[in-house]
Amino acid sequence: MLVCQGKNCRKEGAKAVYKAIQKEVDQRELKKAVQVTKTKCLEQCKGKCVAVDYPEGTWYRNLTPSDSKDLLDSMMARDVNRDLAGHILKNGTFKKVK
Template structure:
């Protein structure tokens, strides 16, 4: 198993590979994002990790961008190029579902289901 050098890392992308997202294209999203990162030679700047369910199944496919804590919904493989470009350029990407702030509050975009509390 490799041990990556993260000295130049700026973004960590968590890609939901839970069952609902997988049935709705998560593998293609994962490969597309990773392909764009590789093609643009940004492997040292952007790291990806597959996750299991992130609990936002109705928003499939879900990705989360850290350290900003931005969640994206309805991500499609053809969004990958613009998304990776936005990360590199430090600009916003349109499909933000919510943003986690340091005061532990989420700010949701319009038409985003609030969801249920975990018990």
């Protein structure tokens, strides 16, 4: 999981989002299955507080710390949380989630 720490995302609470996801990973003892990494700006500023399920290619947007449980549930089930997803990689092309 790549979690944006660019200027706009940080203004919207990206540091707290990162910490919440990391805490959830720790509590579920998923450190061997899920690596949470802070990144510089991912250039998806309209989706403030952006994270990417990598290598699956699902981009999540408008995240808050309270989304961390649902986000990890989706990741571990290999299912896309359409309430949180902004774009999905499908057949080599990103498709916007409606």
